[in-house]
Amino acid sequence: MRRVTAGPAVDGRAVPAAVLAMPGPQAARLLDPAGPAGRLATAEAWQPALAVVLGWAGRRWPADLHGAFVHDDPAVEWIADDGDRRGDAAPVLVAHTTAGLAAEHLERPAAALPAVVAAVRSALGIDVDPEWTAVHRWTFARPASPRDEPYGLVDGTGLCGDGWHAPAKVEGAWSSGAALGHALAR
Numbered sequence: 124m125r126r127v128t129a130g131p132a133v134d135g136r137a138v139p140a141a142v143l144a145m146p147g148p149q150a151a152r153l154l155d156p157a158g159p160a161g162r163l164a165t166a167e168a169w170q171p172a173l174a175v176v177l178g179w180a181g182r183r184w185p186a187d188l189h190g191a192f193v194h195d196d197p198a199v200e201w202i203a204d205d206g207d208r209r210g211d212a213a214p215v216l217v218a219h220t221t222a223g224l225a226a227e228h229l230e231r232p233a234a235a236l237p238a239v240v241a242a243v244r245s246a247l248g249i250d251v252d253p254e255w256t257a258v259h260r261w262t263f264a265r266p267a268s269p270r271d272e273p274y275g276l277v278d279g280t281g282l283c284g285d286g287w288h289a290p291a292k293v294e295g296a297w298s299s300g301a302a303l304g305h306a307l308a309r
């Protein structure tokens with residue numbers, strides 16, 4: 124999909140309805156910014172995050188760690204035990220960076236790795252560097268201020284996703300899309 128125009132029409136083809144289930148800034152790229160749906164999408168502000176995966180040869184943190192918020196750290200705000208999540212006890216952590224660190228490294232996410240490794244080691248008292256790391260960039264990771272409405276729908280063009288329903292989680296994204304689907308079916 125490249126363009127959603129009034130009508131609605133998708134890439135020039137008339138359709139009964141068009142749904143953009145994605146963060147507002149991504150939807151805005153496909154819409155006429157001066158049209159009502161484009162204005163709705165453009166009004167959404169998002170924050171970035173980097174998700175960093177860190178693997179060690181063995182576990183070097185408390186056995187009962189599931190996940191932890193890191194308060195007042197400039198680099199990392201959440202650490203999750205991925206081995207615990209997967210249930211295989213793999214010695215792997217996933218760290219989510221602060222929006223500030225991610226914003227500084229959107230062009231070259233790997234350059235943020237030293238700061239993330241240092242923050243994770245310090246937060247959990249780990250005395251050696253991880254054996255391997257991987258970084259994933261999420262330019263639109265969290266809605267800055269999720270909307271109260273469950274979805275947007277103007278002239279047959281619908282907007283939904285986790286920007287529309289607090290809290291920003293899969294459940295919110297799903298319920299937003301489901302509510303929009305019901306409205307279109309009616």
Ligand SMILES: Cc1cc2nc3c(=O)[nH]c(=O)nc-3n(C[C@H](O)[C@H](O)[C@H](O)COP(=O)(O)OP(=O)(O)OC[C@H]3O[C@@H](n4cnc5c(N)ncnc54)[C@H](O)[C@@H]3O)c2cc1C
Binds near residue numbers: 125261265
């Ligand atoms: C690092 C990270 C970790 C997270 N962890 C959790 C967690 O543990 N638990 C939890 O509940 N939530 C988690 N979330 C939140 C969860 O990922 C989101 O709430 C959910 O994915 C939002 O779903 P969505 O459908 O609104 O948007 P998205 O998942 O972003 O989906 C938008 C889709 O639109 C597609 N798209 C974009 N442009 C076009 C186009 N032109 N044509 C066609 N398709 C297009 C994209 O490719 C994408 O597939 C996490 C988010 C991040 C960033």
